[in-house]
Amino acid sequence: xxxxxxRFAALKAQGKKAxxxxxxxxxxxxKYTVGLMHxxxxxGADILELGVPFSDPMADGPVIxxxxxxxxxxxxxxxxxxxxxxxxxxxDEQTPVxxxxxxxxxxxxxxxxxxxxxxxxxxxxxLTVDYPPEExxxxxxxxxxxxxxxxxxxxxxxxRQRIDMITQQAxxxxxxxxxxxxxxxxxxxxxxxxxxxxxxxxxxxxxxxxGFGVRDAATAKAxxxxxxxxxxxxRMVQEIEGSSEDQLLNNVVKLTQELRAAIG
Numbered sequence: 001x002x003x004x005x006x007r008f009a010a011l012k013a014q015g016k017k018a019x020x021x022x023x024x025x026x027x028x029x030x031k032y033t034v035g036l037m038h039x040x041x042x043x044g045a046d047i048l049e050l051g052v053p054f055s056d057p058m059a060d061g062p063v064i065x066x067x068x069x070x071x072x073x074x075x076x077x078x079x080x081x082x083x084x085x086x087x088x089x090x091x092d093e094q095t096p097v098x099x100x101x102x103x104x105x106x107x108x109x110x111x112x113x114x115x116x117x118x119x120x121x122x123x124x125x126x127l128t129v130d131y132p133p134e135e136x137x138x139x140x141x142x143x144x145x146x147x148x149x150x151x152x153x154x155x156x157x158x159x160r161q162r163i164d165m166i167t168q169q170a171x172x173x174x175x176x177x178x179x180x181x182x183x184x185x186x187x188x189x190x191x192x193x194x195x196x197x198x199x200x201x202x203x204x205x206x207x208x209x210x211g212f213g214v215r216d217a218a219t220a221k222a223x224x225x226x227x228x229x230x231x232x233x234x235r236m237v238q239e240i241e242g243s244s245e246d247q248l249l250n251n252v253v254k255l256t257q258e259l260r261a262a263i264g
Contacts, residue, residue: 003124004149004172007046008207008228017224017263020209021043021256022100022233023063024051026071028240028248032159034200036240036252041095043253043259049127049231052081052101059129060155063234066241078105078114082121089122098125098151098172111139120191125149125172133165140169153177156196160203167204173229174206178213188213194226203237217262224263232259 001009011018021040025033029102037048052073057064076100085097099118106114106128118126126143128136133152140150149172154163156177167174178193210223211231220230237257242250 002147002149002172003094004047004098008054008173009094011046012207012228014113017046017227018046018207019220019256019260019263020047020049020098020211020229020231021045021236021259022049022051022211023236023240024053024071025084026053026074026076027067027237028245030068030071030074030076030080030084033084035109035249037084037088037097038092039249039253040256041092043256045095045256047096047098047229049098049100049233050081050085051098052078052105054102054105056104057102061234063237063241067237071210078109082117082123085118085123093122096124097122098127098149100127100163100221101129103128103130111142115142115148119146119148121131123148125151125201127151127153127175129153133162140171144171145248149173149176151247154200156192162261163200163203167200167206170204172206174200174204174208174232176200176208176210176227178210178223186230188215188219188223190219190222190226193223197226217258220259221262221264230259 025038053068053076057068126148143150151172152166152170154174154176178188207228209229209231210227214220214223214230214232215235223230239251239255
């Protein structure tokens with residue numbers, strides 16, 4: 001059982017839902033990333049989603065695009081991100097870490113080398129936005145051979161055939177994109193999300209996390225009522241972007257605690 005599977009099982013036994021905050025590795029500066037990861041855990045995060053900086057983040061809205069640009073300005077790449085995870089693991093062996101990113105850095109390193117190095121660094125799951133399931137069978141198998149969960153996105157437009165294709169390859173959890181558009185978009189329809197999540201549950205026993213539109217505690221609470229996990233990305237990155245260096249950790253902790261309290 002992977003760390004991700006174990007965490008969801010433990011939360012389910014307690015009648016709780018997972019809080020999964022996202023931050024971009026290297027934002028606002030590489031020296032803060034590991035400290036931010038630990039702060040998120042202490043404030044109530046159950047799983048960490050760590051963005052791998054990439055020059056063309058097609059699924060991400062302007063907030064995360066700017067975070068990526070800040071990280072890239074410090075020349076943070078995939079190798080650096082893996083070292084950050086390794087450093088985090090030195091004092092936290094329990095909290096699952098998911099890398100979210102794009103195919104190009106993985107291809108540059110090589111799929112096999114990436115899987116091995118990610119596993120050795122202490123990564124638990126990998127979500128690669130632009131690896132379509134039609135072309136991802138071998139990569140998903142490679143990840144799982146290295147005890148890494150292959151995590152996939154589903155969206156409001158995913159039909160039953162595509163859901164089936166993805167759930168056959170996925171492990172850890174399913175990430176449901178709650179709306180059409182990029183990260184940080186507004187106008188989240190909770191009733192529609194609940195209906196789609198219920199439909200996906202008919203085709204998989206994997207936990208379902210919902211993200212791309214959770215902007216505050218009230219939305220997080222509503223999403224937690226219909227999903228197994230709440231993913232908060234743009235709102236978390238926005239807090240980082242708007243914080244001075246001396247208030248960075250305090251502000252991130254405060255937001256995380258608010259979200260944790262709302263989710264229950």
